[in-house]
Amino acid sequence: MGIRKACQRGWPVSGDNTSFLFVSDHLGGGGAPISILNLAKALAGRGHEITIAVLSDKVWHDIPEGVTVKTLPFQYANAWQKLRRFRLHAEKLDAWLRDEARTYDVVIANLYYAHRVVTESSLAARAWLCIRTDPTEALLGKRGSRAKAVRKIRKLYGGRRVIAISHGILASLDAHGATPAHGEVIHNIIDADDIERRMHQDVEVSDYIVSVGRLGLRQKRYDRLLRAYKASGIAQKLVFVGEGELENAQALVRELGLESRVVFFGQKANPYPYIRHADLLVLASDYEGFGRVIAESLICGTPVVSTDCPSGPRDILTGELANYLVACDDEAALAEKIASAVAAPPRIDPSHYRGFSPSAIAERYEALP
Template sequence: MPHVLLVIDQLTSGGAPRSVLKLTRALLESNIRVSLISLSERVALPIPEGAEWHVVAFTPASRWEKLRRYQLHARRLDAFLASHTTPFNLVVANLHQAHQVVSRSTLAKQAWYCLRSDPWQELLSNKRGWRRGIKRHKVRRLYDNKRIIALSRTNLESLGRIGSQPQATRVIPNVLHVENIHRLMQARIAEPELQDTDFCLFVGRLNFRSKRLDRLLEGYLASGIDLPLVVIGDGENERLQQEVIRLGLQDRVWTLGGRDNPYPYMRQASVLLLSSDYEGLPNVLLESLACDTPVVSTDCLSGPRDILVGELARGLVPLEDTQAFGRTVRDIIEHPPAITHEHIAPYLPQTVSAAYRELME
């Protein structure tokens, strides 16, 4: 049985750790042995049954250790691996800390490095002047001559923009467990007022910097539609309420907070809206399509353009064109595109598992 090692920063929270655990489940279902290594003691998410998992953490005890933390952490990882002699057919490092540590370890040449967000946006967008130049050099040194997995084609284009020259690249998206989504979306919506109502929907972290909730509200207002907007997510709720009041949308926007199961809302929504400045590969778009609900999204880095193809590309709008966002919302509601099996087939567990199996050959 082939054996895959997945190394990740932490398994506590966040979209990337959850995506790695979905991948773990898909690989196990394909009769592939999976070992997980968390580089942090923070492990709160449920580990799929059948997976082997370990914690190899390192906490710097001094300023000197902090400056050399990646190298020292790599030594600890190497010591752990030396005590576990089972060979791996494939090693995949996930997230930036894992990339830094694995690249300094004995796994460096064997590993693939999976980019789970847009590298330019995550690593360089907040740098200016000479600081950006230094950071660009560090990123290039990290990824040059490495084997890179990206969730989307636009992730790879972003790495090229930095100037990195990988040894090999593959695009392998996140896993979408459609059967599980179809089961969960059958539940009844908790709010009686919404149970028989058409509405627009936003699902995600309430973060103004990345999700651009100001653009979401302004685009919704520009659409001129009568449907309410339902917002599901936790985060900057107070600031969101201030924007709702500023735009006079108090009677039209429902803020529900977080929901463990958003799929009944996705199933009933007329359209799902995404207004982000950047993404990794936005799972929420895939989940909405799995619920047979069309999407309007900014054409941001990175992922929406890879997901919304064919007729679904009508739902893509330029980043800074709020009026176009509004027009597209109205158009998609009035003339919804057909969502077919081909739109979600690349993200099915068996498809993604087969792509990882090919890396072992």
């Protein structure tokens, strides 16, 4: 357990300085920690006091200037503690808050484990639960009782203060009887300036379309993409950027006779040049929380075809770009849209992603009641 502080000298402090406490499962791998840190950086840059309480030792990223990180790991020692882990971890969080002898103006819990812990803590009544992926998809997709999963969702989110990163997440909660007492939709920050700085490197492939993200059969559905790609009849190669179920994906490529046309590059620290140089980005998921790679692709000037999955793509592909959303179970339509987008790419305008800027999103968090 320890504290990490970015240098706090030179903070641009304003008269309406607000103290924010973010609680997160971890700051390790995945897109959620990056989104949390981007938001923390934006708010700190506007003169606010930002603390992140991390409920583990996973802090794998550089901490933005003006942001304090406190790690509060908990490891259960036996079966009894495992059953009560959320409550026991909440007691540890409360003990830290008492030691701090202070309160925070705004409290936001991120990710499922943090939601469970915070709702057992002294912060329960006032905390916002920020939902970054559809909990109904995540919980109902697992083995076990569907009725039990629905009860869990209702107990955790029903009547609470909820921030959802897409409209579809709130709609899904409502459809399952877990309507929040107060719900806000605030999208993830997508920093166009940062992406534009990083997207101009050369890449080792040309004349291709791209898929960027975890290579998984569940949720991301590389199988759907491969079949639609073959059916599209386009001449471009298909490039995958991301780690995951490589052997299974390669086996399907061989089964479909696409060995000479599909390339797997694995994880890239900077995926933006691969997006920038592609003719098209395709997302074939069954569900997303937000689908930030769609907005990133638009910033790179690369058009997108996506399944109209719950819950993020429809929030990003708006206006005429919504024509490139297809039903999840319609592989023929996905193939057709891939071919048409390659043949006649749609026009991308900064208005399609300007609303995800750091300043625009930070203002939404500043306005929370």
